[in-house]
Amino acid sequence: MSLSGISEYQPKDYKSDLKPIWCPGCGDYSVVQGIYRALAAIGRPPHEIAFISGIGCSSRIPGYTTAYGFNTVHGRALPIAQGIKLANPDLLVLAAGGDGDGFSIGGGHIAHLIRRNMDITYIVMDNQIYGLTKGQLSPTSPKGRNTCTSRLGSLEEPVNPLLYVLAYGAGFVAQAAPTDLAGMAAVIEEAIRYPGFAFVNIQSPCVTYGEEAQQVKHLKTIAESLESIGHNPADRLAAMDLAQDYGNKLHLGVFYRNPEPPPTYGDLVKERQILMAKDAVPRERILDLFIKH
């Protein structure tokens, strides 16, 4: 960022030459646009950004940016992202993936990044379907949903990603949709600026396997900005109350922003590094520690 506070970067500076392979009309096109805009507003040079994903249609996203990208294995974007952040806390670390990647195969990791307050922004492109494997039931698919692996209708309740992360104590929780690109870019920017673990759930319709009710046309009819209904994002219980509408209403904007962010894991690591550096024996003399007599 320049000293004047005005970014030297344009959204196009974060767009790579790689052409997305998403289906025409896929919600993820808007998400990557939202990310370009948010990054431009923040103004960190691309080489200071690490963008990590798992596997799935949406996990292709790091390759479409000019940041350092790492398209890893299914469900493991977050563990790898936290290693990157700890190794170099000065990096801007983004993680992204789909609902299956984040809440099914990788569902065990989110809680732990939250309780560590890792300063990482995690964007889930939630389309309620496994798109890359051609239309199977996902952890956020509504109950009763007919897919190629649930032809008679699914028998299970969906995960509520918003309630999930709020319950674990995430410091920043927001939702966005392609119905409002400017709003999406704004919450992504705010998520990145939040000092700690930030979660953005993006309703990103699958145009190939999604149902009518998940397409942008329908989303527009149910979208409602949290700001417009007077929600106070410092009120965690109110946020949890609103999060219960997941699957029925589409609340957009910031559900919760911790007004007093606790120190991040990275902050605590730095403190400990400074504390311990004083007594560290030089590397080449580390074996002195084994003189026991």
Next chain:
Amino acid sequence: MNDFGPAGKERDAGLGLGVPTCRDLVFGMAGSGGDGIVSAGDSLLQAAAAEGYHGVMTKSFGSQIRGGESSCRVRISTEPILNPGGNLDVAVALNWEDFLKFGAELPVSGTTVVIYEAATNIPVDQIPLVGVTPRQVIAVPIAGIAKATAGTERAKNTVVLGLIAGWFGIGAVAVMKGIRKKLAKKGEELVEANQRAFDAGRAFALENPLKVCMNIVPSEAKGQLKLISDGNEMCAAAAIFAGCTFFGGYPITPSTEIMQFFTDRVWGYGGAVLQAEDEIAGIGAALGASFAGKKAMTATSGPGLSLKTEMMGLASIAELPLVIVDVQRGGPSTGLPTKSEQSDLFAAVFSAHGDVVRPVLAPTSVADTFRTTVEAFNIAEYYQTPVIILSDQEIAQRKETLDPIDTSQFTILERLHPSGTELQNYDRFKQTGNHISPISHPGMPGGTYLASGIEHTENGAPTNSGTVHARMNDKRIMKLDPLKDRKDLFEVTGNADAPLALVAWGSVAGVCREALAMAHAEGLNVKLLVPYLIYPVAEATYRGFFASVQKGVIIEQSHLAQFHKLLRMHIDLPKGVRSLARSGANPFLPGEIVAALHRLVSELQRSHEGKLQPQE
């Protein structure tokens, strides 16, 4: 008694009371969890180090976390020790129930001196050891002495140390110095109480001399500096020495001490350690740190290695340096968590989908764990590959006295960074003469690229082209070929043209080194090959070694003889080379290996396949 000490024993030479005659003593002690038996072993080992002896200590516990039985073995010698030894020279039983639970781990023979707690009320001629008449059996009121001198039975272990100092000539000052150091923080009163307990134990020993003196010969190395470490701590220290600043892992026996060492130390070097939410996240975080440009490590044991497999494949295709330690224990599944086995070899070498070569290195002792770990980082960083260090519980958790290691002898390699010119049009996976491409990392201007588990072109773009895939497989596999020419990752001992051969890796190599010395002493012309590089298999090195061999044994702690099978996949072994393999937790003894060699010699003589020339 251990019959195969490297220096031989002269204790029955009838030199009379008080004259030191032993060069090598194996102590085995057992008691209940709270008896402090392992703590006594620690003190004994430290005293031995202070007196200039070589020492090895192993511990063994019941499966209970508190209470239950615990034991330790301490071997002390004037000569370098290559394994923890066989039969005990000295057995200490604080109670028989606990002692007997350790069975073959504390083997008593006809040359063992047995010391036990008199309060057990078992007469010396009725101790519950079946089928063996020890050299001497002594009942000592250990608890009574502790109570009378220190006011508490908790000083029993100190009394035992006093007895040992008195009967076996281990320096009393050195032992007490160690105890003082250990108890210093707990106050002078406790130190004094322990001093009284120690003195009383020693006095008891001096008043009741052994039938045959077993005092250990003073070490000529007294006063020389010795280190004490186990393999796990040595591994972690070597990693920090090699520049590792990130450790991600998950607690698992018997590797956890590696993470503990990092937790205590790595911050001071600007590093971090993450006790992750699971094994996958542990290796994931380490891989992330490596992507971010740092030297990184994870450590685990069998079950964790299974879980980390997918991430290791990612490291291979993304060409990211990473060191993975697998401290082997008995498997499959939970198996024998506290016992050593060499049965993860296939998992280390082969567990991956797709065509992958992943270097596997194995240390053979606590001391060479340092060198092996530094080497693992060098290979990982230089070749941009995951490297597995295949340690085992035996090496990882036994404590050894070590001669100081000159760290200035090691070269530390760093990954190849792109030059300014290369960054102008940077191709992360560029084909080069040696298949190694300069690697950037987040934070480096001009170096941005997409790392991925999906197949990619030279500039990192995802592809599903079969042609590119074949070319990239070539690159990733061929870049490791030079490792096979690394003669320094193999150790050959004995005559180069010997017709008899032993091959062993990991902790079993230590037993074989001792067996080799015995076989040489018996005039057998035998040589030993110890590989530190397990994979890729250096075919030429093995072919060269086996060229002169008519008969041989490949020795390993694996029911399936995994190492023997791995070699047979790659080379044709001479017809007379066979496998001596068995499940873990049952250590090999040098004597049985020498016996196997003798059988091979008889076979050779019978079949007239060749003439054996005694060595020299």
